[in-house]
Amino acid sequence: MFWVFLLTMIIVGAIAASGFIQSKVEQSKVAFEFSKPYEGWIGLVSLVLGLYWFFELLFNLGTRLKWVPVLTIIYLVAIVVLIVLALMMSKSLLKSLMGENKASEFVDSTAGKFESLKEKLGLVAIGLALLLFIIRIT
Numbered sequence: 001m002f003w004v005f006l007l008t009m010i011i012v013g014a015i016a017a018s019g020f021i022q023s024k025v026e027q028s029k030v031a032f033e034f035s036k037p038y039e040g041w042i043g044l045v046s047l048v049l050g051l052y053w054f055f056e057l058l059f060n061l062g063t064r065l066k067w068v069p070v071l072t073i074i075y076l077v078a079i080v081v082l083i084v085l086a087l088m089m090s091k092s093l094l095k096s097l098m099g100e101n102k103a104s105e106f107v108d109s110t111a112g113k114f115e116s117l118k119e120k121l122g123l124v125a126i127g128l129a130l131l132l133f134i135i136r137i138t
Contacts, residue, residue, distance in 0.1 A: 002136065009078060009129035010129045012082060013124070014126065017119045017122030017123045041090075042090075043086045043088070046086035046089070046090075047087055049082075054079050078128040078129070078132060081124055082125060085118070085121055
């Protein structure tokens with residue numbers, strides 16, 4: 001499941017930082033054009049997976065903090081970044097699925113707070129995924 005987490009972090013981070021990546025690598029425009037129609041669904045699936053990993057970490061927090069405290073904190077930060085990015089990516093899809101109610105206003109306000117940081121959070125997500133990968137293979 002760790003590898004699925006890393007792959008999810010890299011995909012969500014790359015889609016969130018697509019503007020920055022396209023400015024550096026011109027050939028990446030085709031790949032990001034392909035993923036644009038599916039951004040909401042990718043965000044929704046990532047949000048569900050992120051919430052699953054968050055609750056899984058919370059249930060084992062005491063044991064994990066006792067044995068691997070630094071890795072647990074890095075993992076927790078990575079999960080929170082994933083959830084925020086997934087919420088921003090799936091905002092329009094969630095609003096259309098939920099209709100107009102308090103939950104949709106909460107999603108809109110929460111995602112709106114982080115909208116200006118989307119590219120930076122995407123780069124942070126990619127960096128955290130690479131850091132966790134390096135820690136895992138050593």
